[in-house]
Amino acid sequence: MSLLSLRKVTKRYGNVVAASHVDLDVAAGSRTAIVGPSGSGKTTLLRLIAGFETLDGGSISLDGELLTDESNSVPAYRRGIGYVAQEGALFPHLTVAENIAFGLSGHAERHARVDALLDLVGLARTMADRRPHELSGGQQQRVALARALARRPRLMLLDEPFSALDTGLREDLRDLVAEVLSSAGVTTVFVTHDQSEALSFADQVALMRDGVIVQAGSPEDLYFRPRDAEAARFFGEAIVVAGAEAGALGLHIAPDAPAMLRPEQFVLSTGGADSPVSGRVLTRTFRGPTCRLLIETTGTPPFLQFKLDYPSATAPEVGAAIGLKVVGEPHPLTAPSPAATS
Amino acid sequence: MTTALSIPLPQPRKRLGFRATPAMVAASVIAALSLIPIGFIAYVAVTSGWDTVWSLVVRPKVGELLVNTIVLQAIAVPVAIVTSVAAAILTERTDLPGARMWSWLMVAPLAVPAFVHSYAWNSLFPHVHGLFGAVLISVLAYFPFIYLPVAAQLRRLDPALEDTAASLGLSPAAVLWRAVVPQLRLAVCGGALLFSLHILAEYGLFVLMRYDTFATAIVDQFQSSYNGPAANLLGGVLVLLCLLMLSLESLGRGHARYARVGSGAARRAGVFTLGRLRFAALLLPAALAILALGVPAITLGRWLVGGGGAIWRLEFIGPALTQTVLLALSGAALTTLAAIPMAWLSVRSPGRLQRFLEACHYYAGALPGVIIALALVTLTVRLPIYQTAATLIFAYVLMFLPRAVVGLRASIAQAPVELERAAVSLGRRPLKAIAATTLRLAAPGAAASAALVALGIANELTGTLMLSPNGTRTLATRFWAYTAELDFASAAPYAVLMIVLSAPLVILLRLRAERISAP
Numbered sequence: 001m002s003l004l005s006l007r008k009v010t011k012r013y014g015n016v017v018a019a020s021h022v023d024l025d026v027a028a029g030s031r032t033a034i035v036g037p038s039g040s041g042k043t044t045l046l047r048l049i050a051g052f053e054t055l056d057g058g059s060i061s062l063d064g065e066l067l068t069d070e071s072n073s074v075p076a077y078r079r080g081i082g083y084v085a086q087e088g089a090l091f092p093h094l095t096v097a098e099n100i101a102f103g104l105s106g107h108a109e110r111h112a113r114v115d116a117l118l119d120l121v122g123l124a125r126t127m128a129d130r131r132p133h134e135l136s137g138g139q140q141q142r143v144a145l146a147r148a149l150a151r152r153p154r155l156m157l158l159d160e161p162f163s164a165l166d167t168g169l170r171e172d173l174r175d176l177v178a179e180v181l182s183s184a185g186v187t188t189v190f191v192t193h194d195q196s197e198a199l200s201f202a203d204q205v206a207l208m209r210d211g212v213i214v215q216a217g218s219p220e221d222l223y224f225r226p227r228d229a230e231a232a233r234f235f236g237e238a239i240v241v242a243g244a245e246a247g248a249l250g251l252h253i254a255p256d257a258p259a260m261l262r263p264e265q266f267v268l269s270t271g272g273a274d275s276p277v278s279g280r281v282l283t284r285t286f287r288g289p290t291c292r293l294l295i296e297t298t299g300t301p302p303f304l305q306f307k308l309d310y311p312s313a314t315a316p317e318v319g320a321a322i323g324l325k326v327v328g329e330p331h332p333l334t335a336p337s338p339a340a341t342s
Numbered sequence: 343m344t345t346a347l348s349i350p351l352p353q354p355r356k357r358l359g360f361r362a363t364p365a366m367v368a369a370s371v372i373a374a375l376s377l378i379p380i381g382f383i384a385y386v387a388v389t390s391g392w393d394t395v396w397s398l399v400v401r402p403k404v405g406e407l408l409v410n411t412i413v414l415q416a417i418a419v420p421v422a423i424v425t426s427v428a429a430a431i432l433t434e435r436t437d438l439p440g441a442r443m444w445s446w447l448m449v450a451p452l453a454v455p456a457f458v459h460s461y462a463w464n465s466l467f468p469h470v471h472g473l474f475g476a477v478l479i480s481v482l483a484y485f486p487f488i489y490l491p492v493a494a495q496l497r498r499l500d501p502a503l504e505d506t507a508a509s510l511g512l513s514p515a516a517v518l519w520r521a522v523v524p525q526l527r528l529a530v531c532g533g534a535l536l537f538s539l540h541i542l543a544e545y546g547l548f549v550l551m552r553y554d555t556f557a558t559a560i561v562d563q564f565q566s567s568y569n570g571p572a573a574n575l576l577g578g579v580l581v582l583l584c585l586l587m588l589s590l591e592s593l594g595r596g597h598a599r600y601a602r603v604g605s606g607a608a609r610r611a612g613v614f615t616l617g618r619l620r621f622a623a624l625l626l627p628a629a630l631a632i633l634a635l636g637v638p639a640i641t642l643g644r645w646l647v648g649g650g651g652a653i654w655r656l657e658f659i660g661p662a663l664t665q666t667v668l669l670a671l672s673g674a675a676l677t678t679l680a681a682i683p684m685a686w687l688s689v690r691s692p693g694r695l696q697r698f699l700e701a702c703h704y705y706a707g708a709l710p711g712v713i714i715a716l717a718l719v720t721l722t723v724r725l726p727i728y729q730t731a732a733t734l735i736f737a738y739v740l741m742f743l744p745r746a747v748v749g750l751r752a753s754i755a756q757a758p759v760e761l762e763r764a765a766v767s768l769g770r771r772p773l774k775a776i777a778a779t780t781l782r783l784a785a786p787g788a789a790a791s792a793a794l795v796a797l798g799i800a801n802e803l804t805g806t807l808m809l810s811p812n813g814t815r816t817l818a819t820r821f822w823a824y825t826a827e828l829d830f831a832s833a834a835p836y837a838v839l840m841i842v843l844s845a846p847l848v849i850l851l852r853l854r855a856e857r858i859s860a861p
Contacts, residue, residue, distance in 0.1 A: 052505050052612075076508040077517075083509035089502035093524040102520075103510030144506075151511060 051076030275323025457546025488533030543710030749791020
């Protein structure tokens with residue numbers, strides 16, 4: 001059942017359209033990632049849901065209750081929606097415990113609740129009296145999460161919550177947040193510009209571009225069945241082929257539309273005697289566990305070039321002849337994208 | 343094994359002591375000169391003997407002055423804080439009609455010297471005097487010192503904090519009270535200190551309000567008996583009060599850090615809607631503007647119209663203007679020059695010694711002009727420089743050194759040392775590299791801070807009254823002489839000229855605050 005529904009949500013800043021007729025449904029208890037390049041309108045959408053901005057058209061409802069449309073708007077502080085900002089936005093004049101208890105009313109069991117929340121986000125209780133500037137970036141985000149969870153929100157919004165953190169810490173914290181949110185059963189919408197974060201963290205991914213949701217669906221859907229070439233490339237390396245190029249790879253696709261393959265759909269064999277397609281290695285860049293190879297097909301023209309990652313231990317040398325086989329079907333792309341026409 | 347690893351490795355010891363660079367030597371000399379006034383007070387206290395100190399300090403007159411000063415501070419400081427914070431929130435963060443215009447008007451009272459505020463009230467409402475008058479005029483003349491930093495801080499706050507507070511269930515009013523106002527503590531402390539030190543040092547304002555403070559008593563004593571131990575020991579009490587204020591401020595500031603954590607969101611903070619209170623809220627800035635700007639305007643207008651052409655006695659006004667401008671320009675040039683070594687050191691080689699020297703530079707400025715004047719009179723009375731323009735200008739340098747150091751430091755910080763290094767790596771000799779990069783970039787800021795010093799000197803009254811050579815008549819002292827004779831009409835042109843000279847001060851301060859707080 002969908003908890004959060006956005007219908008034709010539109011927001012303009014002067015002449016700039018930040019969101020245009022956005023429709024989105026978020027199932028109860030799920031995690032939805034809104035991804036897109038910077039300036040695509042994803043943060044605006046989050047701020048509209050939170051109630052920090054008013055919309056120019058459409059409506060947003062939560063649990064069947066209308067939050068906002070053109071004429072009415074429930075103010076942010078009455079929405080019961082949790083929000084974690086990019087760098088946590090902890091109140092610098094308050095301690096960790098005071099930050100966490102900030103939204104709690106009444107003094108009963110305040111202390112116990114703060115302790116329970118510290119445990120939940122994996123912070124030592126001895127940290128309760130520290131000030132925000134004495135915490136690392138990751139610890140600050142944990143406090144921000146605990147503070148937002150303290151009010152048991154119906155919906156949790158996260159605005160690029162991990163982007164200010166180092167790579168290693170980022171993954172640890174991502175796993176922790178996912179676990180905490182799942183165990184608390186809180187529906188979550190979060191914004192990120194990092195596609196791998198979106199794919200690994202979310203049940204549903206919505207790709208935004210120029211204020212429009214280009215495609216929404218499961219992470220697998222968006223990765224293997226993107227709507228257009230741009231969407232395909234946003235989520236990773238993509239080899240887009242059309243017409244005769246497909247023929248060169250021995251593929252059969254519709255003549256009027258391009259199709260996409262992920263590099264990992266190519267099985268590479270050295271020697272290449274019994275492979276349907278032959279090729280050779282043009283360049284080879286060592287990257288530790290894998291090498292990135294630039295491959296060119298050598299069979300029937302046109303000759304295609306694309307990059308593949310291959311285990312370093314057995315990677316072929318520059319100039320080596322190789323064989324290529326495609327597993328799985330190429331995914332047809334619908335072009336042109338809606339963004340290009342609007 | 344692990345225990346062995348956890349023992350910290352011996353760090354290569356930093357060499358104690360310091361290199362005596364020319365900048366370090368120059369800054370040390372100027373710091374030593376800055377300590378003259380406080381050294382003088384200490385000397386007086388030590389050499390007077392306990393009995394003299396006891397008989398001159400522990401007496402009813404001093405107790406009365408102490409009560410006056412404490413009562414004045416205890417009322418005026420909180421009133422000024424509440425007024426300034428409310429005005430700053432209204433003009434910076436709400437949909438107050440004409441907010442931008444009001445925010446300029448809230449800084450404008452600084453263009454009117456405090457004793458001109460007093461004069462304006464005195465001639466329009468002669469019954470306003472005593473404690474009430476003293477509090478009223480102190481607040482009106484000096485509240486912008488709190489308003490400016492608070493307004494700047496309000497513009498600099500991270501808007502994500504307010505969003506978060508709203509998402510945690512706080513109504514807009516609660517967001518303001520629990521998330522915004524607590525962040526203003528540092529700005530309020532700094533502004534309140536400046537406000538309080540100015541009231542401690544102020545002379546003209548309180549004479550006209552017939553309210554005795556230490557500064558007025560010292561000048562009285564001084565004028566009746568030069569270099570009397572009574573005046574000097576009163577000065578000692580005043581210095582103690584200044585030190586008390588400095589420590590109260592650092593107590594109020596605490597150890598907490600109030601800068602935003604992380605870089606924060608780049609958005610500008612939203613606006614609080616006043617709703618039905620929108621027009622009622624106009625009352626505060628309007629009242630402040632009428633009381634702090636309207637009253638001087640009406641008084642001056644009345645005297646100027648009533649006095650007609652007769653009060654513009656150019657044979658007196660001309661020389662006073664010339665002398666004021668000459669003193670202001672030479673004082674500003676010398677002060678800026680004296681501030682360069684310290685400003686340079688604090689940007690380019692910060693350290694413990696530099697912090698100590700910088701504190702010396704600032705403490706002289708925190709002392710009232712009357713103390714600096716007392717010290718210089720006593721020191722120079724047997725020297726050929728007694729009652730010369732040189733001594734007067736030296737007093738100005740000590741009084742306005744902090745202003746110059748602050749301004750210069752900010753403008754030197756605008757020119758990172760990497761630029762100089764880049765110029766050297768491109769083949770410039772070191773001095774030419776400095777000229778081509780740092781000097782070029784720091785020049786506008788240095789000019790602005792020199793202007794602030796010049797404007798301060800142009801309106802300085804107390805020190806000028808006590809130190810000026812015979813025949814020196816500045817705009818301020820001329821104005822003061824006429825006011826003392828109750829010739830309010832003849833004083834009016836001098837007040838107008840001082841306000842006109844001070845107008846750029848307001849613009850500079852306001853623009854600087856805006857630049858500092860730009861996101």
